[in-house]
Amino acid sequence: MEPKAKQKALRLLTNGMYVLTARSGEKFGAATVTWVSQVSFKPPLLMAALRKDGSVFQCLADSGVGVLHVLASDQKDIAQKFFAPTKSENDLLNGEPFVRAKNSAPILTNLPAYIECSVVDLNERLGDHALVILEVTNCAFLREVEPLTVTDSPWEYGG
Amino acid sequence: MEPKAKQKALRLLTNGMYVLTARSGEKFGAATVTWVSQVSFKPPLLMAALRKDGSVFQCLADSGVGVLHVLASDQKDIAQKFFAPTKSENDLLNGEPFVRAKNSAPILTNLPAYIECSVVDLNERLGDHALVILEVTNCAFLREVEPLTVTDSPWEYGG
Numbered sequence: 617m618e619p620k621a622k623q624k625a626l627r628l629l630t631n632g633m634y635v636l637t638a639r640s641g642e643k644f645g646a647a648t649v650t651w652v653s654q655v656s657f658k659p660p661l662l663m664a665a666l667r668k669d670g671s672v673f674q675c676l677a678d679s680g681v682g683v684l685h686v687l688a689s690d691q692k693d694i695a696q697k698f699f700a701p702t703k704s705e706n707d708l709l710n711g712e713p714f715v716r717a718k719n720s721a722p723i724l725t726n727l728p729a730y731i732e733c734s735v736v737d738l739n740e741r742l743g744d745h746a747l748v749i750l751e752v753t754n755c756a757f758l759r760e761v762e763p764l765t766v767t768d769s770p771w772e773y774g775g
Numbered sequence: 776m777e778p779k780a781k782q783k784a785l786r787l788l789t790n791g792m793y794v795l796t797a798r799s800g801e802k803f804g805a806a807t808v809t810w811v812s813q814v815s816f817k818p819p820l821l822m823a824a825l826r827k828d829g830s831v832f833q834c835l836a837d838s839g840v841g842v843l844h845v846l847a848s849d850q851k852d853i854a855q856k857f858f859a860p861t862k863s864e865n866d867l868l869n870g871e872p873f874v875r876a877k878n879s880a881p882i883l884t885n886l887p888a889y890i891e892c893s894v895v896d897l898n899e900r901l902g903d904h905a906l907v908i909l910e911v912t913n914c915a916f917l918r919e920v921e922p923l924t925v926t927d928s929p930w931e932y933g934g
Contacts, residue, residue: 617911617912617913617914618914620916621914621915621916622819622911622914624888624914624916625845625888625889625890625914625915625916626813626819626890626911626914628791628845628887628888628916628920628922629791629793629811629812629813629821629845629922630789630790630791630922630924631789631791631812631813632787632788632789632790634788651812651813651814652788652812653788653790653810653811653812653822653824654785654788654790654810654824654933655810655822655824655901655902655904655906656824656901656902656903656904657902657903657904657934658902658903659902660781660785661901661902662788663812663814663822663824663906665812665813665814665815665822686784686787686788728787729783729784729787730784731784731785736901737898737901739896742814742815742820742895742896742908743814743815743816743817743818743820744815744816744817745814745815745816747814747822747908749901749906752776752781752785753776754776755776755777755780755781755783755784755785756780756784757779757780757783757784757787761787763787763788763789763926765789765924767922774813775816
């Protein structure tokens with residue numbers, strides 16, 4: 617397989633950009649993620665492919681719950697904050713304010729929509745990312761936005 | 776969970792639009808699909824969530840191979856053709872010309888990029904769609920395009 621053709625073809629796949637958060641006891645996990653899709657209507661399920669060494673995956677695996685946040689197209693600065701390792705101080709998560717969701721995971725209050733989820737399946741054996749299947753348990757839609765996509769960002773993740 | 780908030784939040788997830796094809800003996804499967812994402816770099820893996828009663832899922836499950844095609848933003852008419860049941864006649868698949876891929880699945884020659892794949896995992900028990908994990912075996916990038924996304928189409932699939 618020609619590596620350049622592979623990279624160019626795979627980078628034509630369209631993905632959004634999200635911040636996924638989770639919490640296990642006093643440990644927080646939060647990361648900007650892109651490999652996400654709905655995968656079922658009934659029950660409503662999402663798939664997220666996550667770095668196995670990341671704090672979000674660890675906290676999701678431990679606690680079984682998380683929150684997926686939609687980023688607006690003008691929130692690249694917030695996306696950038698969650699590329700860094702997770703840090704909680706002064707009631708901020710990587711510098712962003714949060715509250716506790718019904719499921720106890722952190723909700724980032726500056727983001728325009730979020731989806732509370734429970735882990736229903738977790739598969740680490742297929743590739744270099746863990747595949748996590750999440751059932752939607754609660755949603756909030758706070759304001760109309762254009763969602764941030766990988767195409768509209770300065771970043772790439774795929775290929 | 777408030778149904779309207781759920782629908783509005785889930786429809787902020789960003790997805791592309793693709794045509795997925797497969798073949799089992801003389802039976803063809805082809806459908807426009809949106810719930811697709813890369814899920815691993817090494818090996819390169821994709822996830823597709825597919826209707827369990829569809830011809831593509833049946834042919835993929837039988838043959839173990841398929842081809843995912845990227846649609847260009849000006850190819851909504853081709854996307855529309857593959858909402859209909861799969862029909863092969865006069866060397867056309869739903870009216871679109873095709874050739875046989877290395878893996879023997881049909882390649883639609885009007886589409887700007889495609890990814891040949893082999894099924895590495897298949898899970899029908901999680902929701903109302905089957906989750907198929909595909910390993911990328913060959914790619915072709917034929918021309919630069921803006922890929923078609925659900926947002927830029929007249930359709931919705933999610934919520």
